Amino acid sequence: MSQPDTKQRILDAAEELFARNGFYATSLRQITQLAEVNLAAVNYHFGSKEELLEAVILRHLGPLNDKRRQGLEHELQLAQQEERRPRPRQIMNALVEPTLQLRAPGSDHLAFVTLVGRLLADTQGVGHEIFVRQMVPMLMQFYQALVEALPEVDPSLLYWRLHFTVGSLSHMMRCHDRHGVVPPGIDPEIEIEALINMLLDFTVAGMEVVP
Amino acid sequence: MSQPDTKQRILDAAEELFARNGFYATSLRQITQLAEVNLAAVNYHFGSKEELLEAVILRHLGPLNDKRRQGLEHELQLAQQEERRPRPRQIMNALVEPTLQLRAPGSDHLAFVTLVGRLLADTQGVGHEIFVRQMVPMLMQFYQALVEALPEVDPSLLYWRLHFTVGSLSHMMRCHDRHGVVPPGIDPEIEIEALINMLLDFTVAGMEVVP
DNA sequence: GTATAATTTAAACGATCGTTTTAACCATTT
DNA sequence: AAATGGTTAAAACGATCGTTTAAATTATAC
Numbered sequence: 484m485s486q487p488d489t490k491q492r493i494l495d496a497a498e499e500l501f502a503r504n505g506f507y508a509t510s511l512r513q514i515t516q517l518a519e520v521n522l523a524a525v526n527y528h529f530g531s532k533e534e535l536l537e538a539v540i541l542r543h544l545g546p547l548n549d550k551r552r553q554g555l556e557h558e559l560q561l562a563q564q565e566e567r568r569p570r571p572r573q574i575m576n577a578l579v580e581p582t583l584q585l586r587a588p589g590s591d592h593l594a595f596v597t598l599v600g601r602l603l604a605d606t607q608g609v610g611h612e613i614f615v616r617q618m619v620p621m622l623m624q625f626y627q628a629l630v631e632a633l634p635e636v637d638p639s640l641l642y643w644r645l646h647f648t649v650g651s652l653s654h655m656m657r658c659h660d661r662h663g664v665v666p667p668g669i670d671p672e673i674e675i676e677a678l679i680n681m682l683l684d685f686t687v688a689g690m691e692v693v694p
Numbered sequence: 695m696s697q698p699d700t701k702q703r704i705l706d707a708a709e710e711l712f713a714r715n716g717f718y719a720t721s722l723r724q725i726t727q728l729a730e731v732n733l734a735a736v737n738y739h740f741g742s743k744e745e746l747l748e749a750v751i752l753r754h755l756g757p758l759n760d761k762r763r764q765g766l767e768h769e770l771q772l773a774q775q776e777e778r779r780p781r782p783r784q785i786m787n788a789l790v791e792p793t794l795q796l797r798a799p800g801s802d803h804l805a806f807v808t809l810v811g812r813l814l815a816d817t818q819g820v821g822h823e824i825f826v827r828q829m830v831p832m833l834m835q836f837y838q839a840l841v842e843a844l845p846e847v848d849p850s851l852l853y854w855r856l857h858f859t860v861g862s863l864s865h866m867m868r869c870h871d872r873h874g875v876v877p878p879g880i881d882p883e884i885e886i887e888a889l890i891n892m893l894l895d896f897t898v899a900g901m902e903v904v905p
Numbered sequence: 906g907t908a909t910a911a912t913t914t915a916a917a918c919g920a921t922c923g924t925t926t927t928a929a930c931c932a933t934t935t
Numbered sequence: 936a937a938a939t940g941g942t943t944a945a946a947a948c949g950a951t952c953g954t955t956t957a958a959a960t961t962a963t964a965c
Contacts, residue, residue, distance in 0.1 A: 489912080504818055507718035511953065521914050526954060528912090604815030606868055607714055626877055640892060642880045647896050650865025651858040657817055658857070666837055669853045681851060685858050685900035692899035694891075700942080722923065732944050737924060739942090 490528050492518040498539045502594035505601055506536055506609050536610050540602070543585075543595045544614070548621050550581035555628060569632045572687045578625055579652060579686070580679050586656070587675040600656030603649070622649070635693055648686045655682060701739050703729040709750045713805035716812055717747055717820050747821050751813070754796075754806045755825070759832050761792035766839060780843045783898045789836055790863060790897070791890050797867070798886040811867030814860070833860070846904055859897045866893060 496518035500509040511532055515522045529535040554577030562569040585596040602614040622645065629641045655678065665671045707729035711720040722743055726733045740746040765788030773780040796807040813825040833856065840852045866889065876882045 505716070505718065505816060507716065508819070510951075512951085521912095522953090523915085523955080524913070532953065601815060603865075604812065604868060605716060608716070608719075623877060638877070639880045642877060643884075643889070643892050644896050646865065646869070647862040647893060650863070650869075651861035653815075653865065654857065654861025657815060658861075666834060666849070666853060669850045673854075678854070680905075681854050682858060684903055684905055685855050688903035689896035689900040692895055694895055721921075723921085732942095733923090734925080734944070735942080743923065 489518075489520050489524055493520060493525060493528060493535070494539055494542060497535050498542075498598060499594045501536060501539060502598035502601065505605070506532075533609050537613050539595075539598070540610055540613050541617075543592060544599075544617050547581060547585070548617060551577055551621060552624065553577075554581065555624060559628060568634075569628055571629065571632045571690050572683060574625060574628045574632055575648070575683055575687050575690065576679075578648070579682055582652060583655060583675055583679050583682070596656045600653045600658075603653040604657070629690065633691065636691070640694070641690070644686075644690050647689065651682060651686060700729075700731050700735055704731060704736060704739065704746070705750055705753060708746050709753075709809060710805045712747060712750060712821075713809035713812065716816070717743075744820050748824050750806075750809070751821055751824050752828075754803060755810075755828050758792060758796065759828060762788055762832060763835065764788075765792065766835060770839060779845075780839055782840065782843045782901050783894060785836060785839045785843055786859065786894055786898050786901065787890075789859070790893055793863060794866060794886055794890050794893070807867045811864045811869075814864040815868070840901065844902065847902070851905070852901070855897075855901050858900065862893060862897060 493514065496514045497509075500514055500517065503509075511522060511525050514535075515525060525532070525535055529538055555574060558569050558573040558577060582596070582599075584590065585592040598610075599614065602608065602610045605611055626642060626645055629645065630638050633641060704725060707725045708720075711724055711728065714720075722733060722736050725746075726736060736743070736746055740749055766785060769780050769784040769788060793807070793810075795801065796803040809821075810825065813819065813821045816822055837853060837856055840856065841849050844852060
């Protein structure tokens with residue numbers, strides 16, 4: 484009767500349901516039903532519903548932020564070697580690309596990216612602080628890189644523009660399956676690479692504009 | 695014992711609590727406590743919790759969308775008279791400015807703007823469809839205006855860029871009181887006019903860029 | 906094989922929830 | 936004043952919830 488992957492199944496089910504419905508509208512009974520485990524297993528393995536959410540968040544967030552940092556550091560090193568400033572587009576790409584790749588077809592992380600998008604939006608919610616605590620040091624690094632890349636733009640402008648970028652990015656993290664009414668001639672299904680490029684064009688242009 | 699403004703008090707309390715905590719994490723008992731009315735009054739006046747949310751959404755949304763449309767129509771008329779294309783910045787301003795003015799000091803609509811930001815993010819939530827149903831026709835108008843304003847940019851790009859803008863805007867609607875860690879020298883308190891201008895600079899630059 | 910630890914399980918607990926019920930109270934109409 | 940309609944109120948309902956409990960089962964160590 485012992486199942487070697489009980490914890491993983493709970494985590495997978497929780498990730499999916501928290502992403503789809505949010506923390507408060509997902510019950511442990513829904514999770515354990517989907518995972519085909521017993522209700523008390525959640526408390527045994529994770530302690531509480533909140534701790535389960537924390538485990539769900541942390542399981543992928545570390546690797547995602549590592550990828551982002553790698554991309555950033557790669558550009559910073561390159562810029563140093565070539566004795567130039569880091570390029571804004573490469574900086575923004577390091578933030579955007581690994582994130583949106585999480586929603587690529589074949590990715591196992593589609594639910595996770597939705598969940599992250601939700602957590603960013605739910606400013607008073609249970610997972611928000613956990614998530615932000617992980618995000619903030621990384622965003623500071625991006626901010627510093629942008630200040631270096633764009634000395635002609637006031638640093639406080641760059642702070643707010645990074646905020647706007649996070650808003651656009653989180654919106655794209657959530658909205659992969661609901662498009663509302665689409666104008667004639669527009670295909671709501673789009674390749675991830677194309678979406679990434681469009682978002683980069685948009686945000687980099689916004690970053691670089693001198694008022 | 696009869697109170698002439700029971701409905702308004704319920705609506706005000708609901709607006710505040712739904713905005714702060716979201717629909718699912720707000721109970722009717724919290725709302726009626728804050729409003730100092732009896733629990734059954736909600737069902738008597740509004741029918742159900744969901745219908746209360748709908749009433750909360752609709753009470754301000756009509757006027758907000760009217761303002762947005764007015765701003766847009768004004769620019770379209772002006773452009774027609776002057777025999778020129780509409781200006782992208784004026785179009786975006788019509789979308790952004792009335793929205794963010796809702797969070798200006800002295801505004802009674804701070805909770806509402808937060809609630810709208812939440813609803814946009816909660817793609818499976820109760821209020822989302824109600825809200826989107828009101829938004830979509832208006833966004834189509836903005837989209838058409840942008841297509842007219844920027845003939846050198848592919849219309850499908852403009853569709854996605856409008857999406858990105860909605861993402862940034864809704865992020866700013868939610869995040870008025872939580873800034874996370876702020877870099878040294880940056881003041882997280884900012885005047886609404888300044889914020890509006892910054893967001894416009896950012897989004898208009900992103901709209902206009904030709905790939 | 907026995908003892909110990911880990912895991913699973915069903916039932917129960919106490920709490921909270923949205924909704925309903927019904928009587929009392931208040932306001933308006935005749 | 937009585938009849939009618941509108942509103943408030945407390946209690947109750949049935950449901951759901953996260954958490955706990957204690958026994959049974961399985962896994963591991965000796």
